Amino acid sequence: MRSDTIAAISSAVSDSGIGIVRISGPKSFDVIDRIYRSGKGKKKLSEEKSHTIHYGYIEDDGNAVDEVLVMIMRGPGTFTAEDTVEIDCHGGVCAMKRILETVIKNGARPAEPGEFTKRAFLNGRIDLSQAEAVMDVIQAKNEYALKNSVSQLKGSVREEIAKLRGEILYHIARIEAALDDPEHISLDGYSQEAGDDIARMQKTIERLISTADNGRILKEGIRTVIAGRPNAGKSSVLNALLGEDRAIVTEIAGTTRDTLEETINLGGVTLIITDTAGIRETEDVVEKIGVGKAKEKLENADLVLYVVDSSERPDENDETIIRMLKDKKTIILLNKSDMETVTTKEMIEEMISRVHGSCTGETKSEERSGCPILCVSALEGTGIDLLENLLKEMFYQGAIPSDNEVCITNMRHKALLMDAKDSLQRVQESISLGMPEDFLTIDLMGACEALGGITGETSSEDVIDEIFGKFCLGK
Numbered sequence: 001m002r003s004d005t006i007a008a009i010s011s012a013v014s015d016s017g018i019g020i021v022r023i024s025g026p027k028s029f030d031v032i033d034r035i036y037r038s039g040k041g042k043k044k045l046s047e048e049k050s051h052t053i054h055y056g057y058i059e060d061d062g063n064a065v066d067e068v069l070v071m072i073m074r075g076p077g078t079f080t081a082e083d084t085v086e087i088d089c090h091g092g093v094c095a096m097k098r099i100l101e102t103v104i105k106n107g108a109r110p111a112e113p114g115e116f117t118k119r120a121f122l123n124g125r126i127d128l129s130q131a132e133a134v135m136d137v138i139q140a141k142n143e144y145a146l147k148n149s150v151s152q153l154k155g156s157v158r159e160e161i162a163k164l165r166g167e168i169l170y171h172i173a174r175i176e177a178a179l180d181d182p183e184h185i186s187l188d189g190y191s192q193e194a195g196d197d198i199a200r201m202q203k204t205i206e207r208l209i210s211t212a213d214n215g216r217i218l219k220e221g222i223r224t225v226i227a228g229r230p231n232a233g234k235s236s237v238l239n240a241l242l243g244e245d246r247a248i249v250t251e252i253a254g255t256t257r258d259t260l261e262e263t264i265n266l267g268g269v270t271l272i273i274t275d276t277a278g279i280r281e282t283e284d285v286v287e288k289i290g291v292g293k294a295k296e297k298l299e300n301a302d303l304v305l306y307v308v309d310s311s312e313r314p315d316e317n318d319e320t321i322i323r324m325l326k327d328k329k330t331i332i333l334l335n336k337s338d339m340e341t342v343t344t345k346e347m348i349e350e351m352i353s354r355v356h357g358s359c360t361g362e363t364k365s366e367e368r369s370g371c372p373i374l375c376v377s378a379l380e381g382t383g384i385d386l387l388e389n390l391l392k393e394m395f396y397q398g399a400i401p402s403d404n405e406v407c408i409t410n411m412r413h414k415a416l417l418m419d420a421k422d423s424l425q426r427v428q429e430s431i432s433l434g435m436p437e438d439f440l441t442i443d444l445m446g447a448c449e450a451l452g453g454i455t456g457e458t459s460s461e462d463v464i465d466e467i468f469g470k471f472c473l474g475k
Contacts, residue, residue: 005031006111006119007103009096010474016091021099022474023085024116027107029072032085034106035059036070045085050074058087060102066095080116081123114471118464121456128456128467129157132410135471136219141263141270145218148407156406157413160208161454164201164420168448171197175437175444187437194440195431198424205421208408215409217302221263221270222391225297227324228307229317233335236378237307238275241266269391274301295324303329303394305387310334310343310375314351322355330371331390338377345373412467416453423447 005025011018023031029046036045038056045054051073058065069088078084087103089095104110112118114135121131133152140146171194178185226234241264260275276294298304304325308318332348334341352371372390376383408414423446430440452458 005108006115007031007100007108008111008116008474009100010086010116011091011096013093013096014091015093019089019091019096019099020474021087021089021096021103022111022116023087023103023108024078024080024082024111024119025108026083028083028085031103031107032070032072032087035102036068037064045070045072048072050077058089058099058102060098060105065098065102066090068099076123076125079125080119081125082119111473112468113473114468114475117471117475118468121464121468127155127158128459128464129161129410129413129454130155131456132412132467133157134475136409138472138475141219141221142265145270145409148215148218148409151406152409157408158455160204160406161451164204165448165451165457167197167201168444168451172441172444172448175441179438190437191431191434195428198427198431202421202424202428205417205424208406209414209417209421211406212408212411212414215407215414216411218407219409221272223300223302224271224273224305225294225301225303226273226275226305226307227294227298227321229309229315229321232307232309233378234307235260235275237305237333237335237376238262238273240376240378240381240384241271241273266388266391269388271303271391273305298324298328301328303331303391306330306332306371307335308332308343308348309336310341311336311339313342314347319351319355322352325371329394331387331394332371332373333383333387334373334375335378337375337382338380345375348373413454416450419450420447423450 003026005023005027007021007023009019010022011020033044033046035058036054036056037059038054042056048054052071054070054072056068056070058068066089071086071088073084073086075082075084087099089099100110117126117131117134120126121128126134130153133149136149137146137153140149174185174190175187178187178190226237228234238260242262262273262275264271264273274297276297306321306325308314334343334345334348372394374383374386374390376387408417423443426443427440427447430443449458453463456464
């Protein structure tokens with residue numbers, strides 16, 4: 001019930017300098033008055049001005065629990081739009097839990113996951129897209145993801161969707177008004193006007209949908225697979241990127257039998273990077289399973305780092321890998337540049353052209369006939385800085401939204417945008433078939449409901465509960 005007063009630990013439950021216990025709801029000030037003590041003659045906190053901070057102690061049955069600072073904020077000028085109290089205490093786990101227990105003992109109940117943000121949404125403080133952006137800010141893995149999440153938190157998605165819904169609602173109202181009062185409101189020439197407006201809206205929706213792939217990369221990171229034949233130095237490349245010996249490295253070909261996944265931040269770019277077994281024909285049952293997993297990971301990758309042993313000549317296994325790289329964003333790493341070079345860039349380019357022409361991965365700033373090829377030494381760590389710069393070019397040049405641009409990072413939003421696009425396409429088809437105007441309102445309403453699902457205006461209670469159920473406690 002939203003009339004309840006809720007409480008939770010809103011900072012990490014671990015040893016830290018400061019811990020925060022948050023209270024929100026109509027009885028927040030009643031609760032804090034029962035447990036807060038300060039100097040003699042001081043007023044109750046409920047009598048103090050809003051948005052002020054007070055020093056004192058939290059007490060339970062006359063015994064001091066902890067020395068605290070208490071911030072009091074009256075609704076609606078708070079995150080939840082309700083009366084809110086935040087208790088800043090020492091960050092020990094025991095201290096935070098004792099204060100929370102005392103708060104609950106005196107009139108609050110434990111908050112559910114995401115309930116503070118849910119109340120902000122239900123009280124009209126934020127819409128559903130902004131609520132989801134709250135968790136995106138918390139979970140941002142890099143500066144680009146953080147920037148985009150903050151933009152959405154400020155309402156960039158809401159504003160774009162509200163504009164589209166407003167235009168659709170205009171056409172629904174126009175048709176219904178004309179049907180109710182045909183003597184005064186004419187629909188002559190309306191089909192052409194509606195068709196033009198809907199075509200423009202479709203382009204806007206298509207633009208938003210087109211940002212979703214980059215948006216997923218911004219939010220989740222680049223799914224990156226290190227591939228190559230055995231003993232090319234794939235695990236050494238992973239260790240060089242991580243800056244530590246995470247993967248086992250030996251001179252024995254086929255050491256890596258299974259996939260190994262790590263998340264790293266390379267110059268602000270997040271890579272979900274997977275080291276795989278060397279791809280080759282083998283009769284070894286265990287190794288064959290590893291090769292199969294490597295091929296599966298490669299198929300679903302956003303980016304492939306194809307590691308070539310430059311100290312040896314390429315063979316049929318390299319040709320097999322190159323065939324698998326068709327239509328994949330790929331960077332070729334000529335590894336072991338610290339040794340005598342046997343395989344050159346020109347040899348790899350010739351093999352690519354012979355197998356299937358040039359592969360993908362071109363950057364906007366460079367004209368490339370094939371995959372970008374970098375000479376690196378995983379052993380000495382040389383060339384890693386070039387890889388970092390190239391990654392930024394390939395994935396983020398022109399893809400990072402400015403403060404006034406929208407980049408869709410939520411797959412739920414993408415699905416609803418696609419539903420809205422389909423509904424508007426059916427409207428266009430009905431117009432071209434000369435269908436009556438009242439028939440158009442069915443699909444116009446479908447588009448409007450799909451877009452409303454993004455901001456929460458048409459979302460069911462079950463959908464809302466599911467979204468907030470994924471939030472952390474205290475937020």
